[in-house]
Amino acid sequence: MRSFFTMGGVPANVDRPVHRPWRGVPAQDRVAERRSRLLEAGLELFGTQGFSATTIQDLCSRADLSRRYLYEAFPNREELLFALAGWIVEDAVERFMARVTDLDRSVEAVAWDAFGAFVDSLIDDPRRSRVLLVETVGISPQFETRRRALLEPLSDLLRDVGRTILGDEAPPWTDTDLTARALTAGALDLLVAHARGEITVTRDLLVLHLSRLFDAAAPVTSTEGTTA
DSSP states (O other): OOOTTOOOOOOTTSOOOOOOOBTTBOHHHHHHHHHHHHHHHHHHHHTTTOSTTOOHHHHHHHHTOOHHHHHHHOSSHHHHHHHHHHHHHHHHHHHHHHTOOOTTSOHHHHHHHHHHHHHHHHHSSHHHHHIIIIITTTSOHHHHHHHHHHHHHHHHHHHHHHHHHHGGGOOOHHHHHHHHHHHHHHHHHHHHHHHHTSOOOOHHHHHHHHHHHHHHHTTOOOSTTOOO
């Protein structure tokens, strides 16, 4: 998966400036280090006091950088928030995939490990779940479109893992896609409720419930014998 921290390239017809090391640190490393500091600032501020309550100056002060460097990395707060959300999703997916091993096990056993890693990536640091699941909602119609596209790989991943585990017994593609979308939406809503303190279940109960839902829903078929 392409990293959301990767900086865009420079068009071939634009003269590239000569970047010289400063105190032995190459320019590209300084740019990356400033970007990382801004993302860390965003995680702390968006994840604690919220996006709407965080100003550009708050971010600069937290990162100990001038406005010039913030705008060099991100044109506005929204782009910083989107980049941060992208990194959170990327990390969660990588953790999920790292636990999708030994597919000869039962669906529930694989799901327990994979969902456990995914849930842990969000609830171990409550700032992550707040940024991804709460603060990215309601920014603007344009941002909502991008947010939904950002989360799309989660249902794609769940669908593909389910089909791989079930093998020849997997339902038609449309069924597994519908199931994956429903389970992803449900899982994210549970995590939102957990982040907001609306439910007080333990981590293990949350993971167990998601695993059993996946185990029960993965084989479901509705399209066979219909004209839909």
